[in-house]
Amino acid sequence: MALHAFPLQDVLLEHQRYNETRDLDQWQDNDAHLQRVARSFNQLSTEKLGAEYSPDPLEVLNVERExxxxxxxxxxxxxxxxxxxKSSFPENLRPGNTLWLQAxxxxxxxxxxxxxxxxDCWRTLAKAVAQGAVTASTETHPPSASISVVAAAILRMDPSGGTLTTSHLDLVRACLLTxxxxxxRPVLDCEVHSFPSPSSxxxxxxxxxxxxxxxxxxAVRNKLTEPLTLTDILEYYLCGAMIYIGLDQWARALDSLDFVLCTPSGSQNTAHELMLEAYKKWVLTSLLAHGRPIPLPQTAGGAPMRTVRALAKEYEAVAEAFRGTDGKKxxxxxxxxxxxxxxxxxxxxxxNVVARHRQLAISKLANxxxxxxxxxxxxxLSISDSDAAQxxxxxxxxxLLQASIEQAEGQSVLRFGEKQGQESEQQLKAELLRQTKRIKELSRYIAEADRRLGLSRDYVEHVSRQRKQKTATQDVPDQEEAMDMSFGGAASEEDEESVMADVS
Amino acid sequence: MSDKLELQRPLQASAIQVTELPKLDLDSYIANYDGQSRLDRLVCIATSSQLPVSKEALRLALAEAKKGKDVDRYLEISQYAVDNDKDASTDVEWATKTRELVNRETQKLEHELKGYKNNLIKESIRMGNEDLGHHYYSIGDNNNAYKAYMRMREFCTTPKHLVDMSLRLVLVGAAQENWMAVQTSLYKIQALQLKPEDKAKIDPVINPIAGLANMASGNYPTAADRFLNADPAYIALDTTQKPSAGVGSGLGISFQRQLITPNDVAVYGALCALATLNREELQRRILDNADFRTFLELEPHLRRVVAYFIGGKYTQALEILEGYRADYLFDVFLQKHVDPLYATIRRKAICAYVAPFSRLSLSSMATAFPVFSPSESRIPPTTKTIPATDTLTDGSIQTELVSLISSGQLSGFRIDAVHGELVALAKDDRRLTHEKALKVASETERALRLKLYRVNMMAAGFEVKAGKASMGEGQGSGIATRSNRGRGGADTGTMI
Known part of the structure; x- marks a missing residue:
């Protein structure tokens, strides 16, 4: 390697040598070495590091190994x-140009x-690419290509895609804009199993x-993500839902919106603005996903939902009309x-809701x-025979309708059939197995989250308070029981919610 | 004096009006009943139609009312008679005289009771209250009768006394149509420890009355259960003896004549059973049940109906039932329940009829289940019906089938509206189970996911706080501003 001009030539050489004998299981050594490399680089100013050298170190370095x-x-x-x-998007970073290709x-x-x-380098690059997709896409380099890269970058850093980062947010914003x-989808379909939190x-x-x-x-301390705010998290889910809506994936969109609605609320009936927006979409999407109005998710807080519902009367009116058979209404x-x-x-x-109602009216005939x-x-449908046929x-x-059109007794008739394209039993079984796997994974995540919650300061305080009470009342909840009680609060809200659901 | 004769609640024609001639013979029918029940039944027949039999019933009711002391009741009936018949007239003289008599009697009894209370002799007070209760009951003041009987409770010294009191409450409760009170009293009687001789007299009475109370409250399954468990001893049981005649004495009330006759048990029981039990249960609990068959022999046509129903000859079974519709509509207790019971029986028959077929024509169904009377069309469809086509002549049976299918009672069938056929669906239980399992799994997944989210949010310390970026607390305009970040990510990694 000939990198005479580059100030950190010896560090690079050492890294190269190190890489030849690297053993992934010796992670303590690896950690020490990589930290050393990073430190040496950090001592150099950005100007020096980013300057032009000949030969270009980026040409020489192996992307995959160094x-x-x-x-x-x-x-x-x-x-x-x-x-x-300054203000405009750097020419070099436009899709297809050098920096972009290197990124x-x-x-x-x-x-x-x-x-x-x-x-933060990884996510800065991902963000730059996302920005490029929004501001500087060309016909030869459509936004979709750049965005795929961002999604791949997120999954490369975190194959589970489940720790929410600012890059996730950059991704969905760019997707919506372009x-x-x-x-x-590769990222959106991932289960978000944890949030980076400053306090965790x-x-x-x-x-x-x-x-x-x-x-x-x-984690925030590693700078692999910025700290997220509540608004960020809600925005991610709302944007995710909008993307699913754009893809006509009603059920997935509903899942995403569920999260926003289930946001815990500190004071009684306070709801976030984005919760209102989510609720409006939730009402309409639930009609499309289930073909009928459904009760709110049980985990949603009753009081914040009341606040939100009061502001979305028009949507509930639509849902109510959807329940009936009258398309005109x-x-x-x-x-x-x-x-x-x-x-x-x-x-x-x-x-979409109006169209779906018409279609459902006919599908229901099959019952x-x-x-x-x-x-x-x-x-x-109160339309003419020929329009109906069309x-x-x-x-x-x-x-959209499992039926066939036939001629019988001198008129056109509609014969509702067995569902076409029904999955075979093997397919059903495979789907069941997949679902089981997902549920098992979720339980693992929940156990993990539970552990994190158990380590949080609030919880420790809660337990110590309980200990004090225990000595006072002799009513002994041991640690396990105390753990359950921390979920008790959510359960009581659920009850309230189910009452609400009945009312609606 | 005229204000004295004013009517509290004028007697009105019944909401259900019978137009067909009933099979019953009024004289022999009414001969089975005594007391208030007799009058109630006559009045019911009188107000339920414009047929000659109602005129006759009205005449008998007037005569019957005059035999008693219930002046208000007499005035009501005679007023109704005057309204409906120019020749009728009210016997004002009798009414005035009787009312005076009644008032004197009331005062006398109240006075006596006061005397007993002063003497503090428990038994006397109990009997004083009982006499007063009897008196109020006889003049139709059921509220005061109920109160008087209730006051007996604290002066009862033996279980037998409690039984007597409770039975009186049952009778008054039934007269008030307060079926909850009737059932409560019955439970109390059953809970008592009684001598075997007494028990033998009381037990047979319980089931028929409980059945009646349940039927009148619209609880047909329990009613059927109670009626079918009725003891045939009820038919011959003599309970008219005075209750005070010591151990093993009668109950002082003949429920067979004053409330529900063995014939009524057979009719009510058979109808409730037909509406609620399946064919196998009907066979076991009616035809194979010697006890209830004893009752059923009193109404042989109902035994035939049950036999036809079990044998799958639904057309004949329904035909016989239709023949007795008018009779049952004249029954004071059954009147309101004829239509719902008949409709349920018909629906059950249709479901049972089509079960073995894979395909059958609607016209053959229309023949098997003809629409008998106009009241059939009054049955409200169980759910919203899809408008029927006019391409078919037998629209009515189709409408009925549509409502049956959409309410899930005939879920395995579909209508072929073009060829006029009812078609059975191929069932694939295995597949259904699979699909159900998938559904449950995905619901579980959803619930788990939301829990995870909430736990994570809590753990990370995220919650909506009242203030700038939120709304609620009645601040309609407090809609939050989204965080200042641009949506396109134009900022390079500034922290909030």
Whole structure:
């Protein structure tokens, strides 16, 4: 290697040598070495690190094996490029240009363990790429390509994708702005199992160690993420839901919105603004996902939901009209509040709801009838026979209605059939197994979260308070029971909520 | 004097009006009843139709009322008679005279009771209250009768006294149509420790009355259960003896004549059972049950109905029942329950009829289940019905089937509206189980996920706080501003 000009040549050489004999199981040694490398780089100013050298170290370094130096140098150059270009997006970083290509290379092929020592470099690069997708996409480099890179970078740093980071947020924002919804799915589909919290006590396992969950190395103190605020978290889920809505994935969108609604509330009936927005979408999406109004998730707090519901009457009116069989009434409700729907950006959802109601009216016939004449369908929708035929034909073709159109007794008839394309038993079994696996994984995450909660200061205080009470009352809850009681609060809210659900 | 004769609540024609001729013979029918029950039943028949039999019942009711001391009741009936018949007239003289007599009697009894109370002799006070209760009951003042009987409680010294008191309460409760009170009294009687001789007299009475109370409250399954467990000793039991005649004496009330006859037990029991039990249970609990068959022999046509029903000959069974619809509509207790019971029996019959078929035509169903009377159409459909087509002539049976299918009672079938057929669905239980399992699993997953989220939020110290970035606490305008970050991520990593 000939890097005479580069000030840290010896560090690079040492790193190269080290890499040749590296053993992943010797993580204590690895940790010490990588920390040393990072320290040496940090002593150099950004200007020096990001300056032009000949030969170019980035040309010489192997992205996959010498990720840490590569990442640090590249990140310094990107920072300098932003400084130079001031307000506009740096030319070099536009999709297809050098810096962009280098960023893509390291984000998709870099060694994730070395990258952990790069502090905020990884996410800065990911963010730059996301920005590039929004501001500087071209026809040859569509936003979707850049966004796929961001998603891949998140998953490379954290294969579970489950510790929420600022990069997650950058990703969903960029997706929404560029309408490239599908590219967010690899990350969005991941179960978020923990949040980086400033107050959480993480065990001080070295970064290069084998971590049980990504939550122990992705932490604010390692600068692998910024601290998130409540608004950030709600925004991530809301944007996620909007992406799913864009993809017509109603059930997943509903899952995402559920989270926002279930946000714990400190004081009685306080709700976040984003909870209101989420609730509006939740009402409409639940109709699309389930074909009927459903009760609020049990985990949602009763009092905050009351606050939110009071402000979303138009949506509940639509849901109520959807429950009935009268399509005209639903359309009237949709028309009545169209301004609100447009302002809240829910116009498209409402249109979908109206269309779904018509379609459901016909699908519901299948619960009672085996064969019906078209005249009946037309009467049901109050349209002409030929329109009905056309409409039904479209539904059948799009696979929204399991039925076939036949001629019988001199008229066109609709025969509701067995569900077409039904999964075979093997497929069902496979789906069940997948689901079981997901549930098991979730239980593991919950146990993990429970442990974290058990280590939090509030909980320790709670237990010590209980201890004091114990000596006073002799009513002895041991530690395990005390653990359960910490969930008791949530349960009582649930009860309240189920009452609410009945009312609705 | 005229104000004295004013009516509290004028007698009105019943909401249910019978237009068909009943099979019953009024004289022999009413001969089975005594006391208030006799009058109630006559009045019920009188107000439920414009048929000759009602006119006759009205005449008998007037005569019956005059035999008693219930002046208000007499005035009501005679007023109704005057309204409906120009020739009728009110015997004002009798009414005035009787009322004076009654008032004197009331005063006398109250006075006596006061005397007993002063003497503090428990037994006398109990009997004083009992006499007063009897008196109030006979003049139709059921509220005061109930109160008087209730006052007996603290002066009862033996279980037998308690039984007598409770039975009186049952009778008054039934007259008030306060079926909860009737059932409470019955429970109290059953809880008492009694001598075997007394028990033998009282036990047979319990089930028929409990059945009646349940039926009248619309609780048909329990009613059927009670009626079917009735003891045939009820038929021959003589309980009219004076209760005071010592151990093993009668109850002083003949429930068979004053409340519910053995024939009524058979009718009410059979109808409730037909509406609530399946064919196998009907066979076991009615036809194979010697006890209830004894009752059923009194109404042989109902035994035939049950036999037809079990044998799958639903058309004949329903036909016989329809033949007796008018009779049952004249029954004071059954009147309100004929339509719901008949509708349930019909629905059950239809479901049982179609069960073995994989495909059958609607027209054959319309023949098997003809719509008998206009009151059939009054049955409210159980759920919202999908508008029926007019392409079919037998629209009514189709409407009925639609409501049965959509209410889930006939879930295995679908209607072929083009060919006019009812088609059975192929069932795949294995698949259904799989799908159910998947559904449960995904619900569990959802619940778990939300719990995880909440735990995480709590652990990380995130919760919505009242203030700038939130709303609520009545601050309608306190809508929060989103964090100042741009949505495009144009900022380079500033912290909040």
């Amino acid at each position: 990720t840490l130096p590569y990442l640090l140098i590249l990140s310094a150059r990107v920072t300098l490029a932003f400084k130079k270009s 893509v290379a390291v984000l998709t092929h870099g060694d994730p363990i070395e990258a952990r020592y790069g502090e 309408h490239s919804y599908a590219q967010a 006590v993480n065990n001080e396992l070295p970064l290069s160690a084998k971590h049980h969950t990504s939550n122990t190395y992705i 639903l359309e009237a409700e949709a028309y009545e509040a169209q301004e609100e729907f447009r302002n809240a950006g829910n116009e498209g959802l409402v249109r 009672t009838y085996a064969v019906v004449p078209f005249s009946m369908v037309a009467k049901l 409409y039904v034909q479209r539904l059948v073709q799009e696979g």
